[in-house]
Amino acid sequence: MGIDLLIFGLDGVMFDTDEAQVNACNDAFAHCGIAFRWTTAQYREAARAHGAFNAISAIIGGIVPSLTNRQFDELVCEKNRLLHQYVLAGMAKPHQACVSLASEAHASGCKLAVVTDMPARTTTVLLEQSFGNTVTDMFAAVVSGAVFNDAAGNGPHHLAMRTVGVDGSHSAAIDTTAPALHAAQAAGIWTIAATPYAKDVARIAGADLWCPQLQELRDLIGRKQTPRERSKHFVTFDSLRVLKKNQLDGLPVLRPTLPIRSNA
Numbered sequence: 001m002g003i004d005l006l007i008f009g010l011d012g013v014m015f016d017t018d019e020a021q022v023n024a025c026n027d028a029f030a031h032c033g034i035a036f037r038w039t040t041a042q043y044r045e046a047a048r049a050h051g052a053f054n055a056i057s058a059i060i061g062g063i064v065p066s067l068t069n070r071q072f073d074e075l076v077c078e079k080n081r082l083l084h085q086y087v088l089a090g091m092a093k094p095h096q097a098c099v100s101l102a103s104e105a106h107a108s109g110c111k112l113a114v115v116t117d118m119p120a121r122t123t124t125v126l127l128e129q130s131f132g133n134t135v136t137d138m139f140a141a142v143v144s145g146a147v148f149n150d151a152a153g154n155g156p157h158h159l160a161m162r163t164v165g166v167d168g169s170h171s172a173a174i175d176t177t178a179p180a181l182h183a184a185q186a187a188g189i190w191t192i193a194a195t196p197y198a199k200d201v202a203r204i205a206g207a208d209l210w211c212p213q214l215q216e217l218r219d220l221i222g223r224k225q226t227p228r229e230r231s232k233h234f235v236t237f238d239s240l241r242v243l244k245k246n247q248l249d250g251l252p253v254l255r256p257t258l259p260i261r262s263n264a
Helices: 018-031 040-050 055-059 069-088 096-107 120-138 156-164 178-186 237-248
Strands: 005-008 111-115 141-143 171-175 190-193
Touching: 005 096, 005 156, 018 040, 018 055, 018 069, 040 055, 040 178, 055 069, 069 120, 096 111, 096 120, 096 237, 111 120, 111 156, 120 141, 141 156, 156 171, 156 178, 171 178, 178 190, 190 237
Parallel strands: 005 111, 005 171, 111 141, 171 190
Antiparallel strands: none
16 A cells, blocks of 8 residues: 555654653743753653653653642643744744645645644644745644544544544554554554664564664664664655555665664
8 A cells, every 4th residue: 555644753754753742841840839840851762752742751650659630730731831942933944844844745745744732722833844834735634632542443643534534544643652662553554663773673663664863764774873863865755655555565774783773
């Protein structure tokens, strides 16, 4: 099946939000009197496991065992308020590889959608900062505030597909977090994990393809390159279509030990 709908996450996919997220979390911790500060590495680990919006829940039961539900709700509200302010200030930057991929896919006639657990107003700011007045032309559906643990077959990816009128067999989703990738696969969508870290192999086992930072395959094959090294070229929409077709047809996919991983 081809790719008639390409679904993007925001955190770590379309935008580098790590700095804004870490600062918002740490300032919220301070505001709520919690004597704990995240490093970027700690935040990334929590976000990959729980999703960016729910990453802050990783402190419950371990780092801060005595937080009440009311205190936690206050913490989340403050974190979201601060995140919005940091995004307004331009702290989150677009990933040019993903922006280029989206533009290429759109020009090829593919429908685009965003599915994210980020609150709606912050999602709107991010997209308008990068796409301006073309947001509604570029994206056929934007699902924000997504809850990825819906087991009733009516999750956020289903909503995006219904809105656009494309089924899972003709769709693909790119994300960096386990909840979003698992939800997309549960909706019957071919999935690409764009996380750049080698230690994440086990965490993204559910993804159909691992494409670190959306780097172009030819730049990752035949030469030594760490997963964190930046590439000069990035994966194209045509290459994604070929990879999906080959994988579903049972044809071999180029698979060096690292950093490309396919579950075919």
